[in-house]
Amino acid sequence: MKKTVLLLVFGWVLSANAQTPTPAPPQKKSIILMGGYAHIGNGQVIENSAIGFRNGKLDLVGDATTIKIDLRSYDTVINLQGKHVYPGFILANNTIGLSEIGAVRSTNDIADVGSMVPHVRSLIAYNTDSKIIPTVRTNGVLLAQVCPRGNVLSGTSSVFKLDGWNWEDAVLKADEGVHLNWPSIFRRAWWEGTVEKNKDYDKNKENIERFFADARAYSEGPVTEKNIRFEAMRGLFTGSQTLYIHANYIKELVEAIYFSKKAGVKRMVIVGGKDSWMVTDLLKENNVAVMLNRVHDLPDRPEDDVDLPYKTPSLLRKAGVLFCIQVEGDMEQIQGRNLPFNAGTAVAHGLTYEEGVMAISLNVAIMLGIDHRTGSLETGKDATLFVSTGDALDVLTNNVTLAFIEGRNIDLDNEQKFLYNQYMKKYGK
Secondary structure (H helix, E strand, C coil): CHHHHHHHHHHHHHHHHCCCCCCCCCCCCCEEEEEEEEECCCCCEEEEEEEEEECCEEEEEEECCCCCCCHHHCCEEEECCCCEEEECEEEEEECCCCECCCCCHHHECCCCCCCECCCCECHHHCCCCCCCHHHHHCCCEEEEEECCCCCCEEEEEEEEECCCCCHHHHEEEEEEEEEEECCCCEEEECCCCEEEECCCHHHHHHHHHHHHHHHHHHHHCCCCCCCHHHHCCHHHHHCCCEEEEEECCHHHHHHHHHHHHHHCCCCEEEEECCCHHHCHHHHHHCCCEEEECCCCCCCCCCCCCCCHHHHHHHHHHHHCCCEEECCCCCCHHHHHHHHHHHHHHHHHCCCCHHHHHHCCCHHHHHHHCCCCCCCCCCCCCECCEEEECCCCCCCCCCCEEEEEECCEECCCCCHHHHHHHHHHHHHCC
16 A cells, blocks of 8 residues: 555656646737748748747748838847748657557557548547657647558548647647558568568458448438448548548559549548659659658668668659658657658758758648648748757757747747756756
8 A cells, every 4th residue: 555655646746847838828919030040941041031920820021131120010029140940840640649658558549449430530539738749849840640540541630739728729620631551562470570462452452442432422422321430531522631541662552543533532642652752753643742751761672772761752852742751650759859850861862951841841731731821931821930049950950949839939848858957957067
């Protein structure tokens, strides 16, 4: 009994010392940021910028050396001389807020039972109190597409602002897309180190085709009995939702694209796309965008260039294919904080710097259908942006000192900073 009480008290003390930062209040005063080196997010740069916002919206973005500015019209003027300004980075295809500790089952809510569960919504499972969220904000990641995992049809994703009291506060775009895991052409026995052909591939594909045909017929015909699975897929056939097909290899990519056209899906995005650089003509012809796997990875084939994942973004850019960078995989929630550095590696292997910024800002916003609100620093859009004293794509210089989501000044503290400061007092010189 004594041990139990001590453990409870110890856990309470730890949680009390490292609470999730309180969500920021709405913006009440107008703010103008002067003199920063602004990376607009659409490929443009303003070396001496003036960025003003009020009521959560950008009302001024321009060159401070060429436009006339009445600073008296803003309540707060912040000098950013020598600092960099970026649109808030967007973490695509992630389970942040759905999974806290991978090894602790009770903290994971990323999948549901069943094979075809498009009606499962990440929206209502999203946990704004996750201790991981503040750690990714520290590196400039201010928005996230939160996605379910597992099964064939995993469910429906939503886009969240990474600050809020609850999911109702945090949601930016609800139920924006359905996620389909395309059958793999291979089966891998990792414990044996073997790879074999998936003998059930054609059967798996037929099951998907049949389900989508039934869903399309349901959406087009009179409904006599409501089907919650098919109701969740209506938007795929009207264009209000996107079908995200998770696939990697050439055969999978080609068949997934033709499948979506035959199924009557209006908008489709490839997620993963390791071999996407081999089918760029098909992707461009069908206006299919790609959410690329994490850049910090190794190629799957021994004959591939060892730096293939690093340069795949530039291969897609040269071919004119819309792409973004995401970090799906092991420990993807905490890996979200490394999103900017994945873009930085892509810059070192063929992208221009501003293309690297676009790969985790405006390009993502376009794919998610939120580019009218965010993704770049343009008047009329949400004031979701951050300031870094150095290059935000470089792990050595990224140092975010200010961040705003819809004009709200975000607390950049987190549990890791707390522990760092705590033990620096004990062991630091």
